[in-house]
Amino acid sequence: MQGRNPNHTPTGGTRELRRAVRRGELVPYFQPEYDLNSGRPVAVEALCRWQHPDRGMIMPDRFIPLAERAGLIGELGRVILEQSGRRLVEWRRKGVRVGLAVNVSPTELRPEFARAVLDLVRRLGLPRGTVTAEITETPALTDSCEEHEAMQALIDGGVGVSIDDFGAGFTSVEGLRNIPFTEVKIDRSLMRDDRPETDALVATCVEIAHGRDALVVAEGVETAEDLERARAWGCDRAQGFYFSPAVTAEELEPVLTMA
Numbered sequence: 001m002q003g004r005n006p007n008h009t010p011t012g013g014t015r016e017l018r019r020a021v022r023r024g025e026l027v028p029y030f031q032p033e034y035d036l037n038s039g040r041p042v043a044v045e046a047l048c049r050w051q052h053p054d055r056g057m058i059m060p061d062r063f064i065p066l067a068e069r070a071g072l073i074g075e076l077g078r079v080i081l082e083q084s085g086r087r088l089v090e091w092r093r094k095g096v097r098v099g100l101a102v103n104v105s106p107t108e109l110r111p112e113f114a115r116a117v118l119d120l121v122r123r124l125g126l127p128r129g130t131v132t133a134e135i136t137e138t139p140a141l142t143d144s145c146e147e148h149e150a151m152q153a154l155i156d157g158g159v160g161v162s163i164d165d166f167g168a169g170f171t172s173v174e175g176l177r178n179i180p181f182t183e184v185k186i187d188r189s190l191m192r193d194d195r196p197e198t199d200a201l202v203a204t205c206v207e208i209a210h211g212r213d214a215l216v217v218a219e220g221v222e223t224a225e226d227l228e229r230a231r232a233w234g235c236d237r238a239q240g241f242y243f244s245p246a247v248t249a250e251e252l253e254p255v256l257t258m259a
Contacts, residue, residue, distance in 0.1 A: 021075055021076065026048055026050055026080065029248060031044065031245065032045075034237060036227075041098060041255060042098060044101070045134065045239065046081075047103070074105075081102045081117070094257065095257075096256045100131050100132070101134045102133060103134050106135060109135070110150055114149075117133065117154060118154065132162050133159055133162065134185070135162065135164055137165040143179070155182060162184065163184045163185065167189065168190070181214055182214050184214060184216055206235070215237060222242050224242070
């Protein structure tokens with residue numbers, strides 16, 4: 001008899017996911033981002049995990065699409081922002097100063113969403129420039145006025161806006177020129193692609209970003225060679241298994257306190 005996949009989407013579907021939100025089964029794991037000049041961790045990305053009481057750890061690719069379809073993605077985002085934000089407050093009390101990136105679906109980019117995020121960040125007491133909203137590539141940005149207004153409102157309110165997975169999704173170089181952002185993340189697939197045109201694409205991205213005083217983060221850094229390529233590209237930060245996978249706050253804290 002074939003064993004059950006512990007990471008499959010629970011059969012309860014939307015109902016079980018709603019219950020998971022209420023019961024606190026959705027928790028943040030943290031992957032650090034390292035500054036390429038100092039070599040120190042300077043930010044963490046909060047990644048949602050479902051700690052299912054029967055099936056164990058369920059990865060986000062198994063339930064985020066369901067959350068999108070069910071209209072629950074905003075609630076998931078709020079829960080992760082609040083939990084990870086409180087953890088950041090706790091770390092700051094211990095003298096640890098790192099930024100926090102949280103994933104945001106483009107479907108949430110409305111002015112009222114921006115107001116809610118800014119209000120939560122203020123209630124947590126986090127300084128301007130500490131939190132970054134990382135705009136995921138799926139579903140695609142629609143380039144609407146509402147989206148741009150929400151992104152600009154976040155930036156004006158002290159929350160950064162990061163364009164995730166550049167080079168692998170829907171955001172083009174021209175699109176990058178036309179949207180507000182404070183950071184762009186180079187998709188891991190480009191790190192695996194050694195064609196000259198890939199280096200040219202990244203060079204253009206870096207030029208646009210640095211022209212706006214925005215940061216560039218290389219994702220998917222898994223080897224020393226990847227790290228050197230990120231430096232050669234002119235990236236400011238790097239993230240990937242070379243440094244650390246996504247881990248619990250308890251596992252990451254010693255790394256942050258020693259940095």
